[in-house]
Amino acid sequence: MNNASETSVEISVKNLNLWFGKFQALKNISIDIQKNQVTALIGPSGCGKSTFIKTLDRMNDLVDNVKVTGEVVYQGRNILDSDTDVVELRKQIGMVFQKPNPFPKSIFDNVAYGPRVHGVRKKQNLDEVVERSLKAAALWEEVKDRLNESALRLSGGQQQRLCIARLLAVEPDVLLMDEPASALDPIATSKIEDLIYELKNDYTIIIVTHNMQQAARVATNTAFFYLGELVEYAPTIDLFERPQDKRTEDYVTGKFG
Amino acid sequence: MEAKRRELVPFALLWGAGIATLVILIVILAYILANGLPVISWHFLTGEPALWGQTGGGIYSTIVATLAVTGISLLVAAPLSVGGAIYLNEYTKKTPLRKIISQAAEILAGIPSIIVGLFGFLFFVIYLAPLTGGWSMISGGLTLAFMVLPISLRTSEEALKTVPAELREGSLGLGATKWQSITTVVLPTALPGIITGLILGVGRAVGETAAILLTAGGSLNLIQSLRDPGRPMTLNIYDVLTEYRDTSTAYGTAAVLVIAILAITLITDWLMNNYSKKLKGL
Amino acid sequence: MISIKPNRAGRSLRRSATQDIKGRAIELLLLLCGISSVCAIFLIIIFIFAEGLPFLIQAGPNFLISSVWQPTDNFADGLWGIFPIIIGSLLVTVGAVAIGMPLGVACAIFLAEIAPAPVRRILVPSVNALAGVPSVVYGFFGLLVVVPWIRGQFGGFGTSVLASWLILFIMILPTIISISTDSIRAVPKEFKEGSLAIGATHWQTIRSVLVPAASSGIIASVILGMGRAIGETMAVLMVAGNSITIPNSIFAPTSTLTAQIALEMGYATGAHREALFAMGIVLFAFIMILTGLANLASRRRIAY
Secondary structure (H helix, E strand, O other): OEOOOOOOEEEEEEEEEEEEOOEEEEEEEEEEEEOOOEEEEEOOOOOOHHHHHHHHOOHHHHOOOEEEEEEEEEOOEEOOOOOEOHHHHHHHEEEEOOOOOOOOOEHHHHHHHHHHHOOOOOHHHHHHHHHHHHHHOOOHHHHOOOOOOEHHHOOHHHHHHHHHHHHHOOOOOEEEEEOOOOOOOHHHHHHHHHHHHHHOOOOEEEEEOOOHHHHHHHOOEEEEEEOOEEEEEEEHHHHHHOOOOHHHHHHHOOOOO | OHHHHHHHHHHHHHHHHHHHHHHHHHHHHHHHHHHHHHHOOHHHHHOOOOOOOOOOOOOHHHHHHHHHHHHHHHHHHHHHHHHHHHHHHHHOOOOHHHHHHHHHHHHHHHOOHHHHHHHHHHHHHHHOHHHHOOOOHHHHHHHHHHHHHHHHHHHHHHHHHOOOHHHHHHHHHOOOOHHHHHHHHHHHHHHHHHHHHHHHHHHHHHHOOHHHHOOOEOOOOOOOOOOOOEOOHHHHHHHHHHHHOOHHHHHHHHHHHHHHHHHHHHHHHHHHHHHHHHHHOO | OOOOOOOOOOOOOEOOHHHHHHHHHHHHHHHHHHHHHHHHHHHHHHHHHHHHHHHHHHHOOHHHHOOOEEOOOOHHHOEEOOHHHHHHHHHHHHHHHHHHHHHHHHHHHHHHHHOOHHHHHHHHHHHHHHHHOOHHHHHHHHHHHHHHHHHHHHOOOOOOHHHHHHHHHHHHHHHHHHHHHHHHHHOOHHHHHHHHHOOOOHHHHHHHHHHHHOHHHHHHHHHHHHHHHHHOOHHHHHHOEOOOOOOOOOOOOEOOHHHHHHHHHOOOOHHHHHHHHHHHHHHHHHHHHHHHHHHHHHHOOOOO
16 A cells, blocks of 8 residues: 655665565565655564665675565665666665764764765865764754764764764765664663755765654655565554554554564 | 581682792792892893803893894784684674684694794794795794684684674664674774783783794894794793703893793783773763 | 765766776685695695605505614615604693693683683783794703702603603693683683572682683683694704603603704705605695594583
8 A cells, every 4th residue: 555645766676575685574665655755664573674674785695595676766776686786886885773883983083984985085175074964963052172082982862973973974875764863861872863854955875763753743655564574554644553464553553563 | 517617628728729829920030039039130131142151141032032023023913813803703693703713713723832942933034934934033923823813712702792782883873883882882892802812812922932932943143034043032031941051141131031021911901901991981 | 964966967877897807806816815825735745745755655554554664865765764763742632731731721711600800801911922922932941940950859861751741741731722612711600690690609610610611611621732733843853852762751851843853854864755745745644634623622512
């Protein structure tokens, strides 16, 4: 069921199937992700949400024994093709993970990491990118005086915003967020949600979340995944208040999950 | 209460074992240092060896020889072991190749030094004589590399293993290539562990005698080139003791070696402590 | 709110051939590095066997059983029996392990279970230091301290089986201690907690639960220690006495495969030299057996 509100399509997924060995984790997923909107993926644990977004930036390539069929069309090509430049893809579609994973380097070096590996060398340019990214991630004020300190000294919430800043520094189009706030306390969580709400004006954001209130707060469209299937995809309000599928209804009313 | 008393005996024995081990070390070190430190002087370290049969010479040429063979072994073993460890940990999964390489390294580590020396003699001193100069620092150093390689391979692999997977995912997710991830994130993070392994390898090379005995030549003359034969410090201890009973030179050399070993132990200890702190962000 | 929007036009998503080639080349280079250890072993085996195997075949089983060793550079003129030397190797190894194992395992238990942190901070580097002392320095210490002591107390030359035991056990201690400590530490906490929770004392827990659970690792460490002892050259060369006879007491001198090779390589030629390589093969065989046993032992874990 697909009634999502449409502006223009950033990523178009058609008949995506994925197997880990014999186990089929994604069953015939077709979904159009809208540009410059936040799309939330909800559903019980283990039903494919994380696997799905990892397919979008080809991070599933890192796992053994994975087989994928179908199409993921982005920028006019199927990125599942073997002649896709995966490295360039990941610059354009970036991911933030559930547990913040800053490098054991300074705050500055963490944010400058992306630009550096892509060839930016001049100190002036790096300073500028780092400042812009940290500001866009709403972290600048808190760290501007200690950019040379180890990133590991930051709190969990700050580390996650640092990871977002790190991502923004490579100037992607699409941000994939795999339960970005689940490891954080409520205050840090709300800061991240505010940030996502601000960022959506310029980026296409896909966020996996267990927290239905979070989806309701930040997402324009929401997709409900269950046991590897895309059950329902609609504007968030519609999905929650007028679910069309019984399974969706059961989930959003708390009967399971 | 009865149980508590019966506990005393085993615990006393265990404490005794720990203390005994410590005492053994202290006795040996104290003995060497007590007799050896007085011998060490600027002249001892920089002077030429005494003529045959006389005492009171210096060990400069032996120090140079030790540095030469150690340097050569490190030059060869370091890239091979670190490169191999990177390959094992970053490019293979549970393939049979990985097991073969690991097993090979383990077996290599267990081969007695005299056998490696026999091999070095055949291969470097005889077979490759035109290249190595026969009995020479090169032959000795290359032979030693066979012994340093498995040690640093294993420790480098361990160090790489401790780098959490999330760091690799993070850097790949930012669009870095695999090699970029390795050089800019994984290696720097694992560096203290890798360096520790290399230092341990150096320690092995510095202390090795049997393999050197058969490949380095044993000449007391100061080496002019790496194709010259030489006599590293360890070999010198053996030679001066058995040839001319020159105990004072032997003590002095032993003291120098012992100090080097202590320094290596302390440095690697400190490095490893620092490393675990760094990973926790302290 | 600062926005950072790039101009994506022109950033192709098609795979770059040069990047691919570069990546493959790097992987190949690293593979070669990895294979170096495999090559190393093959090289060693090939050369040693090439030199020693023909002799071994020519000398036949007599090589291992005969007790008469009179080498010359001509095979026909020499007598080639290394039985006493083999016995010597085995003897010094067994004795070193007999002393080193109880002390080493006890020290490992101490380090893993009993020693308070400050004591561990001293003892662990100390064990590492013991491991780092060059073998020739151990031999030196043995020659100047242990040997005269034995001579004074028990007569004879002092260079003896006993002297070898006393020095060798120290040299294998670090191997036994560090691996056994790791094995005991690796026993799951639940075992220890389960035992203590039903009222067993700490020592009872150690003796009946922890040590048996760690036994495969401990045995492996001892076997590795044996490997080190039988492969040790310089220390034994200096304190064992280098006498090619089967010792009739622990105060008598003996010789080992390692020491004999080291001693005679300096002047051996022709068949004599080949014989020494053959001895190397025998030694290598012992090491392989011991390594294999150690691997077997560490694989036989108590299933948990």
